[in-house]
Amino acid sequence: MSIQVKNVQKRFGNFVALDDVTLDFDEGQLTALLGPSGCGKTTLLRIIAGLERADDGQILLEGRDASHQHVRQRQVGFVFQHYALFKHMTVFENVAFGLRVKPRAERPGEAQIRDKVRSLLELVQLDWLADRYPPQLSGGQRQRIALARALAVEPRVLLLDEPFGALDAKVRKELRRWLRRLHDELHVTSVFVTHDQEEALEVADQVVLMNCGHVEQAGTPEAVYNHPATPFVFGFLGNVNLFHGRLEVGERGGLLHTGDAILPVTGSGHEAAGDAVAYVRPHDLDLERYAPGADGIAVTLRRALTLGPVAQLELEREDTQEVIEVALPLERFRHQGFREGELLAVRPRQLRVFAQPQSHDKARSQSQSQARANVAPAGAAS
Ligand SMILES: Nc1ncnc2c1ncn2[C@@H]1O[C@H](COP(=O)(O)OP(=O)(O)OP(=O)(O)O)[C@@H](O)[C@H]1O
Numbered sequence: 232m233s234i235q236v237k238n239v240q241k242r243f244g245n246f247v248a249l250d251d252v253t254l255d256f257d258e259g260q261l262t263a264l265l266g267p268s269g270c271g272k273t274t275l276l277r278i279i280a281g282l283e284r285a286d287d288g289q290i291l292l293e294g295r296d297a298s299h300q301h302v303r304q305r306q307v308g309f310v311f312q313h314y315a316l317f318k319h320m321t322v323f324e325n326v327a328f329g330l331r332v333k334p335r336a337e338r339p340g341e342a343q344i345r346d347k348v349r350s351l352l353e354l355v356q357l358d359w360l361a362d363r364y365p366p367q368l369s370g371g372q373r374q375r376i377a378l379a380r381a382l383a384v385e386p387r388v389l390l391l392d393e394p395f396g397a398l399d400a401k402v403r404k405e406l407r408r409w410l411r412r413l414h415d416e417l418h419v420t421s422v423f424v425t426h427d428q429e430e431a432l433e434v435a436d437q438v439v440l441m442n443c444g445h446v447e448q449a450g451t452p453e454a455v456y457n458h459p460a461t462p463f464v465f466g467f468l469g470n471v472n473l474f475h476g477r478l479e480v481g482e483r484g485g486l487l488h489t490g491d492a493i494l495p496v497t498g499s500g501h502e503a504a505g506d507a508v509a510y511v512r513p514h515d516l517d518l519e520r521y522a523p524g525a526d527g528i529a530v531t532l533r534r535a536l537t538l539g540p541v542a543q544l545e546l547e548r549e550d551t552q553e554v555i556e557v558a559l560p561l562e563r564f565r566h567q568g569f570r571e572g573e574l575l576a577v578r579p580r581q582l583r584v585f586a587q588p589q590s591h592d593k594a595r596s597q598s599q600s601q602a603r604a605n606v607a608p609a610g611a612a613s
Pocket residue numbers: 243246248266267268269270271272273274275426
């Protein structure tokens with residue numbers, strides 16, 4: 232079932248939790264709602280489910296206005312962070328619960344219930360736990376049972392609120408791969424809330440980046456990561472270096488004057504000249520030995536972390552003393568033989584510029600500071 236969210240507005244008192252949110256969730260798609268704490272992810276999920284009413288706007292399910300439909304009529308299945316399994320019931324009975332409480336006319340017979348529960352337990356690969364009670368399960372197993380229980384009533388939409396939030400990192404990773412495989416088998420339109428960018432990028436077909444009650448960007452993981460629409464998205468999805476400076480726009484594109492360096496800018500070329508901030512990821516920077524008059528930013532290599540296949544380098548700008556973070560394949564780093572204390576030159580392969588906002592409203596400036604919380608220790612913080 233497809234879901235459309237149209238111009239949804241939600242306030243709690245004077246606080247705007249959702250501000251004109253418009254989104255499409257295609258039939259059979261797995262979408263991640265991603266964003267910092269308090270940005271409105273759960274509120275949006277609850278409004279889609281019918282657990283919360285929007286003040287304005289519409290929810291369309293399969294093209295039909297469902298804004299006034301009761302949660303039951305919407306045919307949604309839920310999985311929450313804190314697994315709400317019934318402790319006094321076996322795993323089997325927990326999964327059977329939704330079927331047993333159906334109105335008499337719709338309730339399947341006992342044999343059908345048994346078959347259905349068995350096949351769901353096989354689907355989540357926990358059929359061997361049917362007779363156990365929830366306290367006898369691990370956290371990951373409980374979440375898989377919670378999912379089987381949500382699926383028992385054949386929901387047309389599956390909503391998951393931080394389903395793996397309470398689990399440790401290793402189990403989370405296993406479970407998110409498992410969720411993806413399960414989704415590929417079932418193709419139920421699913422929306423899950425997370426504040427873990429890796430989880431969203433790895434699992435989802437569509438990632439919706441939210442911030443302060445509005446949607447910053449929605450798109451495939453590839454699109455939001457490689458073509459971030461706003462500084463917030465850039466900062467939220469992975470490490471980034473910031474270069475503050477002045478943008479000069481000429482016929483052949485933009486040039487950023489930052490400290491003593493002049494750097495060519497990639498991108499649309501529609502940015503206005505003036506104060507600007509350029510964004511570049513640590514792996515989009517080239518590094519070579521410094522030579523007087525050469526292009527790039529002169530830096531000193533302060534620290535090299537050579538764990539794993541990538542060398543993480545901390546470099547200090549000669550002109551502004553800001554820190555730049557560079558990620559180089561370990562082999563290349565070793566081959567070059569760079570040493571700590573050495574003078575090098577950094578050149579961005581891709582430098583994305585966003586114009587400096589002239590006037591911030593409160594929410595936007597908050598969004599900026601949240602974005603900065605995710606940047607590399609780099610010039611970043613300045
Ligand atoms: N019932 C409520 N009454 C008042 N304020 C609320 C209520 N529910 C949510 N809020 C506020 O609305 C904002 C959005 O909350 P929401 O739970 O949707 O955020 P979230 O993005 O899911 O956050 P988290 O990742 O921390 O769960 C928060 O500032 C929250 O305090």
